Amino acid sequence: MSNQTLRFILLLLLSSSVFSWKKEEFRNCNQTPFCKRARSRTPGSCSLTATDVTISDGDLTANLIPKHTNESESESKPLILTLSVYQDGILRLKIDEQHSSKTRFQVPDVVVSHFQETKLYLQRLTNEDLNGPSSVVYLSDGYSAVIRHDPFELFIRNDNSGDRVISLNSHGLFDFEQLREKNEGENWEENFRTHTDKRPYGPQSISFDVSFYDADFVYGIPERATSLALKPTRGPNVDESEPYRLFNLDVFEYIHDSPFGLYGSIPFMLSHGKVRGTSGFFWLNAAEMQIDVLAPGWDAESGISLPSSQNRIDTMWMSEAGVVDAFFFVGPNPKDVLRQYVAVTGAPALPQMFAVAYHQCRWNYRDEEDVENVDAKFDEFDIPYDVLWLDIEHTDGKRYFTWDRVLFPNPEEMQRKLAGKGRHMVTIVDPHIKRDDNFHLHKEASEKGYYVKDSNGNDFDGWCWPGSSSYADTLNPEIRSWWADKFSYQSYVGSTPSLYIWNDMNEPSVFNGPEVTMPRDALHYGGVEHREVHNAYGYYFHMATAEGLLKRGEGKDRPFVLSRALFAGSQRYGAVWTGDNSADWDHLRVSVPMVLTLGLTGMSFSGADVGGFFGNPEPELLVRWYQLGAYYPFFRAHAHHDTKRREPWLFGERKTELIRDAIHVRYALLPYFYTLFREANITGAPVARPLWMEFPSDEATFSNDEAFMVGNSILVQGIYTERAKHASVYLPGKQSWYDLRTGTVYKGGVTHKLEVTEESIPAFQRGGTILTRKDRFRRSSTQMTNDPFTLVIALNSSQAAEGELYIDDGSSFGFLEGAFIHRRFIFANGKLTSVNLAPTSGGNVRHTSDVLIERIILLGHAPGSKNALIEPSNQNVDIELGPLWVQRAHSPAFMTIRKPNVRVAEDWTIKIL
Template identity: 30%
Template structure:
């Protein structure tokens, strides 16, 4: 117990003076006279980890969030000191650690500007109610600082002036100020004076973040238990912060291409005749769709891994017939296992002692859809292995292609906190703990086990999993959606913000329930939501079903046509979206970029919420008010083509953009080369015989990419992929496109159809690989369209 009253302030305790320092390669230890230790690990020149203990020793160092393949290594590390501080220098950062109280200041090593400094720094409060410490960190906010991140919070994109709680919570029909919500992603990015940094507080207890709400110039974060353990990530570009955090916590492997198609879901499609009616209607109306979802009513009495004999008497036959028509079947699996001795999954889990227990021994019992249930402890490796094995019949035998994990916060009905009591115990991979510590990672570990099951039994094809609850790093295993939203214009805006915020938080493969889960949208709202959803990485309509239908044809013919039009645009853009996913999986680059991420230098972007960049070159701005013929929007700096009219506009300003019901504001970055497929009713319906490249002229240079592989399977990991890098360079009288190619994959098409937009000159000559060609040979038709072998490496078009 600390008796020195100078180290106590308003019930908070603080580190005393440093009495000892030692260095162990890249790990520095600073010990104080009151038994506090700061462990500073230099992971990279721009990435430092700070870890504190108040008891003189550290617990086992274990994290579910950190990706074991994360980049490590630095170019320079030097430690010096003077009377007042230790100075830790890398090639990117200088960190001062004050000898009097362990407080830290971090500077840019290049120009010595202050990036982030402790206010009170690390402190803690002894909580007798919690039986441990509340660990706290406070930072001085810099002038004009803005904050972004924290996963799926349904609030303004800029977090400044707000306070948040991270505790995964079933939040049915949440609103724009609901907090906490389904996910706990304790990572944020700060931006001031043109420089950006990130802080990832890797603590799975209930955590809190205050961005200058309580005190105007102070940002703080704290946890109701566990360690003060956080990572400091420096940019100075915000995109570098996000990619470094994403590298640290991991990215998914590539999904099967069909997972980027359009998906249809409802609570619930049953019996089989209803499922067939829905899928037949998609094909009859020629509205592309790749996946049909079965909600809890496909099961026998809501027992996971069973099928209702009445509603689905022959699931294997049905799933095959759906597959023959291009539909992949995705089924829901929840964590609650019904207490029923005649139910084999329950019996096996009970016999093997795999369910969560209370502190004094009995199993944790909670009510969910099947009634009273026990819940597997997914923090035990052998339980995850067992759970993965349960998917054998569903996937290998019946042919299900995807699994949807719901209710995994974990959600429990008819109890005040909607979840397990605090005294439930978890193994935590050999680090036994209470539910207070394991709650936020429960859904993550369930999704992890599900993913490994699908990967095992769907091999050699790729798995597809979707989860509702998540902690940092969950993106390695699964996609996600934003939970049970509402059919309202406000929720259309919320969906846009949440998708951007998740992408900023390392979790790109996300989307909302298009049209709203609760309540009934009108046709206009549904059409506007489809327009937004078509540019989200995960694209699915889902509704609670108790209020009527929510299929693309559920309104009137005008709405159906608008919906079809935008789903077709998505299918045309699949190679563009797949390339964006490759850049995410391979280079950690988010698939969606808030304007502030796209151009942090422009202070106009710091508070923009509606506009975002899809991939690297499409600017999207949804219409989120009824009866709109258009809207004002901010067009970022640079030159942009209106997707519909091909008119070129200069950015850096607001503009009014026309957008009747069958349109929405979409702009293409000048210089972009956008790859497009022909419209298909489902992925793989057609052999792609020709790939379209929409080329948008620029007076200057622009790079684009096209990634392709077999669209499923793992051959791409053996080099059977194709990565084309396009370098475009334009002048007043010339356009040059060079292609650099990598990979061994042979595409099915042999030609590119090139559409040239915005050329300021009349084409007089075309050179392919330094040889002039007859305009007739490339089918040049005067409308700036030509057809050319995919093998070309250099194309010159001149006046």
């Protein structure tokens, strides 16, 4: 046995302990020189002033030069500042150094191409004296951007009140380490544990302070397993902790309350306050980033004062490399900031309908017989599902795009059997390619020079599941195109049109690398160091895979690709999940702020592994997780191969019934969820939302991350403790709320102590909304296409309600050409009206449907009405009392119009008589 084989076996044997959370395996701020340096800076230490401020090609441009040049600054050249204004209140700031021996990396292919078309070309510059010479430019109606020259500062101002909204370098902490020549005897290397980073270009970090005004809390900067509202990491009365770290890492069994970085990084932060509303800041930078949230009073010695009316939250942003390419969003409403952010990074993709349904996954389903048995059991127990997943063991020796032909001899037939029931399959394709000269993929990548290089210019060789592995350099567009071609049916032998893809380990994960990832001095396309592109590596891999599925289907069907690593813009390419969580109550609890934070930063299509990836959940925990997971945007059960089997029917008849009921709720609500995904696709508004997004003036919602909204109509409160008998649920607003299962009405603006049963977690429909459901349960969502709808009208105190329904073919891109149905249902003055929201002109394609509405249920309507008049058919129908859910006929009865026989796609009115 070779030494290499022995080494690999040892790695596998140790993997369960090596990759569970071990603090010492990962760097902290004090072990990270750029972070330590930035944290040591004192307010006011920046000496830069803005000179030569002018308008050029529609932008404000300036030079930033040190006011007092000292020895350390003697080699510095002026920094070049460019300020650009875009439609809808978006400001872009770029700061870079003049040309040097190496061009600093600017992250490509994240800002969408059409964003540049929204640029407003500045025509004039206004000069004001704001505690010194300042230049002012128009941003949007009511807002200006101000550059203060000496000392340099940028802030956005509300012109009506004079108040600041957001600022950069108000505390003089800006620092930009310019590239320079190494002095003789100078050592730029950095060491961590057994690894050495050569750092051939030396220090090149950037740091600065950003302040949010009239802010009660700040949110965002995923991915991290901690509270929704970001806690201070430094300052008075705060036990100093690590900064929030953005550095994509493969962290097994991560701890549930930590600022430590996980699998993804989105350097986008939002602030929210009762007085002003919401603003946002995004730094397009893919290098490691550390962010401090600073407690009030941290910099009192700087002498900076503010109007007493303005609360302020200060933050400190620190990155190892790159440039300043920052975007400021003025809001002022929460959904405004999301719309502004996705205008820059792209709107979330609209998934296929099947992807919105329930997914069943395990590491691993053993063979074709196992797949067939699991599939049959779902039918036997009347549990719908849409997707069965296969992990790495389905491949031939961890060679992706292959099958173990002993365990999976007939993969096409296996997929066709699932497709016959309207179901799909997902297989895993990771970025590490087995270094095996007999493996065609490795041979081709090696010959073409398509691998990431090590610091010496050789193909990087690291260890992952196949053993010795190399990694495709997907920063290179040519290599992304090559990778995409591998998903063709001719190349991925055994794949069919019902097969979709899962990208795991794409942080990238390197078992024998520093911090279980690729060395920072590895080299990418164009001589870019890995340190500069690290957080976006998985993003480019995700992009290439999604492009592969588009190519495979000749652009006809929307791709589905799940990715573990993520970056700004990942929402354009598919779904993500929160990684390798654990089967415990704390991880169930933290899944909610994790999913909400992803949604706030554009990643609407996200969820957590139901049941927990590691460990064996007690049956009660598993049931509670299904009951909560049914409301995640991405609903998938998954488990480690060392865990006991935990398919829904393995825990006794009662637990099976409870899990089946939770999954049925998701399937009933699929029309509502799909409508929300279309809303996200158009506006960026997430499917799962913090309460404050819908109730932005209600302070009781600002730090609540145990409950969340699904769209604007449903509030969900998880149960996070075992044997819970009661739950405290705050229902915001002044309107009524209706229990989603029973229709029981509750008052808004009050915290209710509710009895909790095993049957469900608390969930409520908001008064004033109309929910669309499909109540006939099939094997899969595909088989529900022609089933009729139920409308549930929850009236507010004005006896009114509204809701929307979006329908297309559930799979193609026809909706981009107008092939969809979009209806608004309005109930007012005793009359329900269906109104068309789809454009009536443009596009030659239309989506048609003869599907009917079979039931209309009114919650909160005064009793006594006996019939209703349907127009334009002039038909009278009876109003009767019926259950809120047909499957629960013993539940309270509500006013119900059965079989009104109106088509969902047509205009009509129903008048209560």
